[in-house]
Amino acid sequence: MAQLTFREAIARGIAQEMRRDESVVFLGEDVGAAGGVFKGTVGLFEEFGPLRVRDTPISEQAILGAAMGASMTGLRPIAEIMFADFFAVCWDIVANEIAKSRYMTNGQLTFPLVIRSGNGGGLRFGAQHSQSVENWAMMIPGLKVVVPSNATDVIGLMAASVRDNDPVIFLEAKALYASKMDVPDGEIVDTLGSAKVLREGTDATVVALGAMVPKALAAAEELSNAGIECTVVDVRSLVPLDMTTILREVSATGRLFTVEENPRLCGWGGELSSIVSEEAFYDLDGPIVRITTPHIPLPAADALEDLAIPSVERIVTTIAKSMNS
């Protein structure tokens, strides 16, 4: 057991897979000798050398095009898009090429690749470096979307993503990079499409993702003091989506609250609400409530950003108000 930060877990997760499989290669901007702008890849260049850990120009289309072409011809690339906002400059390669080419070719091609990216706000970077884009990725058929919320899951889900034969968008909450936890020694391999129940309660089920997971847990503690016992589910993977776990937990408590960092319209919680309404409607004891970032570009000022992204306080008051009404 060793205490690791979220950012250290990224390097450990990638290294675990690169040691195991020579076909795993890694490319991105400033990822090599510099160790990544968020220091998430420190040590990889030194261990695996410049042929497996490759610095690229600022060319997101080339980075993802190269990852795609390499993945369809025998490699298992991991590509970094520094900030998830930058998906907007290479979205053609993601949405039109990587996601669709297996289907269009009737299964002739496979794309075993991982695109990892720093996602979300909380760092006062303003509207172009703070977006939570999980809903962008989730809406494209052919992409898997994985969002870990802690260091151990980073390693295990990275391993599962690298070993998966489909393209995986792996979104790392920038707000969690400095978070720490005790991580088991040795190889860690997790499973895609498995949500995790982090806390059991009887009154309400709170479903959260990424940086919202620790906030949901903290809110659940406060609500417990007020006599409201919450189950907290970490979604972990939007595609594939573990509805079995979520439906079971929602049916058990009769209430669903989602906590989402993405802006409200077409956020993942909307899809969850729709499925729960269709398939567990008669188990519900009250309305489904979504707690999200509002439908606005994120402001830079800390005072404003803190108002925009769901806070522990907002989660607590929203749930308490709804439960008591």
Next chain:
Amino acid sequence: MTSTQAAPELSYLEHKVAMYRSQVALRRFEQRAYDLFLENYVKGTSHLSIGQEAIAAGVAAAMRPTDWTFATYRGHAHTLARGVPMTPVFAELMGRSNGLMAGKGGSMHLTSVEHGVMGSYAIIGAHLPIACGAAWSAQYRGTDQVAVCFFGDGSVNIGAFHEALNFAAIWKLPVIFFCENNLWMEYTRTSEVTAVANPAADRASAYGLESIIVDGNDADAVYEVASLAIARARAGEGPSMIEAKTYRHGGHSRADPGKYRPDDELAEWLLKDPIPLYRSRLLEMGVDEDELLVLEADVDAEVDTATNEAKAGAAPGEELLFQDVWADGSGSWRN
């Protein structure tokens, strides 16, 4: 067979006859595809390269079976030239279950991995960086495979073109960027919207590459220049960009008659039609005309047979709708 895969056992003349046969096959295939479109057998859209066959035939002849082709939505010729049979290509155009991709891709996305045709890409410029990735894979794994990426003159002003060129140059990737400059983007003359006279070749120096221009209506010239570039790439000497001057005899797509082009321009290029020119050359070199007549009749029969086989194919079944979204064959996104 329409294959012109390099076959060292062929004599000098046999090799040229094979390249002629390939060009005739591409031409007759696409003429039939056009008829099938007018008869509503081919749905959606199709983009013909009638007039540009010397490029597909010449480059394919310079490639090894293990090399990779990355084509555009105007990709019928490049697919067939690598040896893909006509029947599944016709059937794909018609949306039949015996299509190359069982009807799931259509005319613009022809792919046959077993023939090294790694896809036809319908978003302008997107496949240039993807071809870089395949070339990187070959370089990393130490194979001597080469990726050849075809694109039109309209691709040279999109960002992916420039990102890919720089990327290939700095990593010395075994990739050939092959621009088929047919002078017209879609309905706009490329020179009206491009800052340089030779849209690809004049950009080569910006990426430390040699400026190479070839007559795209001369299969021998194309074969020679492609062979040199491929040999360089195979030897680890990095990428090349080639600009071939050519002309599409028809419109951009479907039933576009191409009326925006001056009549005398088309007439001038019809005089430079690569197929009669190549035929005359073969006759001058001593090839018996009877041999060519037999070859042409043979191609016609192949086109007829393939047309009938494609038409006989069933519509794709419902079971295909959810198949192969994912690598495990399924289409399921939740449990």
